[in-house]
Amino acid sequence: MPIFFKRLVVLMRAHVDKASWQLLFMATLIHMSVTWGLLWLSNETALLPLSTFFYYYVVTTSTVGYGDFSATTDFGRLVVATIQIPFGLALFGVLLGKAGQFVTFWVRRGMTGEKDFAHLQNHIVIFGWHDVRTKKMVDYILGDNKREERKIVLAVTDMMEHPLLSYPDVAFARLTSFTDDEQLTRINIERADKVIIDGDDDNQTFTTALKLSRVVKPEAHITAHFLDDSKALLLREHCSNVECSASMSAEILVRAMQDPGSSRVQEELLSTLHGDTQFSLTIPVEVGSLTFEDIFGYFKQHHDATLLGVAHDLNGLNMDLNPPLDYRISGGDILHYIAPQRVLASEVNWPGLCSKPRC
The missing domain is CATH 3.40.50.720 (NAD(P)-binding Rossmann-like Domain)
Structure with a gap:
């Protein structure tokens, strides 16, 4: 029994030292219960319903004091003046300080990179x-x-x-x-x-x-x-x-020397902030066989996009740039193109492209 008591004292001291949320919640609950009990003894019937008491307790303890509810008996006023406001105001201040400390700690963790992002997906x-x-x-x-x-x-x-x-x-x-x-x-x-x-x-x-x-x-x-x-x-x-x-600095320098303006073309193709940009689009796997000519004309007419080539994997290791018009393309292939903005797969009329006899 003495060991249990010592452990209990140590646990309580730890909560007190760091003003834990558990301690503050229990202290607030006890203070509210004691206040309600004393008001009941004071016959403050107008303040006793739970919904009314909670509103009255928060407004009065925080010293906002709208005045729509207040103690009317002598003993009730004594309870408010000596028990409710002094102890409640102290608790209210500690709660606000704890909340501010928590917000500061959370913001600080974000600034120092200590947050946990295990909840993120597809990021x-x-x-x-x-x-x-x-x-x-x-x-x-x-x-x-x-x-x-x-x-x-x-x-x-x-x-x-x-x-x-x-x-x-x-x-x-x-x-x-x-x-x-x-x-x-x-x-x-x-x-x-x-x-x-x-x-x-x-x-x-x-x-x-x-x-x-x-x-x-x-x-x-x-x-x-x-x-x-x-x-x-x-x-x-x-x-x-x-x-x-x-x-690619060496390649870009030589290309700019041999074909003036090439470096500006590279900048325009890679930047999404201005001008046309190079994008890629994966053809849905359910799309049937197409030719480069089918897609080339459609993209230019409907999306103001120019096809550059076709790749068969994400890394583009087997890419065919500027393939012939009869080049066969199928679902799962990746199109690389230049356009003012990205073209989404859902924006392309794939069934219309595949309605031709050879599809």
């Missing part, structure tokens, strides 16, 4: 932060006005606070490692739909991509950016679900 995760490049990536993602609405999680390992607080669609997670299972669970990487890996260096990008390629769901798509072409080639050999990009 976008960006690994790595670069002062200029990462913000541009987020702007380009949000600039797609027909994109699927989903949360963007920015994951970093640097000691920093949320760099994109002004972006409501961007959450912030500071991880100890990009390859630790527990840390990856916190951002629910297993349910992410799109992943961008842009590490501090090629080694971090390579190890992160290697880890995530075996963790994400089968239909998820991973893109990784490298400065070194050799690491990109090596990763392509081992991870078929990772699309690797490397710096």
Whole structure:
């Protein structure tokens, strides 16, 4: 019995020391019960119905005091002056302080990247932060006005606070490692739909991509950016679900030299913020066989879009650019095109395209 009593005292002291919600709830409930009991003894019948008492208790204890309900007997006024208001006001102040502390703590967790995002699904995760490049990536993602609405999680390992607080669609997670299972669970990487890996260096990008390629769901798509072409080639050999990009500065410089204006074409095609942009669309699997000519004319006439080519996988490893007009296309293939805005699969009249005799 003494051991039980000591444990009870320790537990109660812990609640008192941190002013826990459980303690505050119990204290408020006890204070309300004592106040109601004393008002009942004071014969304050107008204040005793529960709905009336709760309203009266909150208004009077918080010192708002509308005056529509008040104690009328001498003993009742004494109870209000010595029991209800002094102790209730103290409880009310502690509750407000606790609530403010909770809000501050929650906001602070969001700024420092300590929140748990295990509840997210089909979200976008960006690994790595670069002062200029990462913000541009987020702007380009949000600039797609027909994109699927989903949360963007920015994951970093640097000691920093949320760099994109002004972006409501961007959450912030500071991880100890990009390859630790527990840390990856916190951002629910297993349910992410799109992943961008842009590490501090090629080694971090390579190890992160290697880890995530075996963790994400089968239909998820991973893109990784490298400065070194050799690491990109090596990763392509081992991870078929990772699309690797490397710096194209040399190619762009030569093309701009040989064909002036080429660099501006590249900028226009890649940016969703202005001008026509390059997009992709997966043909529904139930669509029958088509030719490039069927889709080319339809896209230009109905969506002001120009088809560039056809790929047979998400990474575009077997892409055919500018194929002949009789090139056969079927459900599951991926169309790459240029358009003022994204064309959704639901906006295309696939049955009309497939109504021709050869379909």
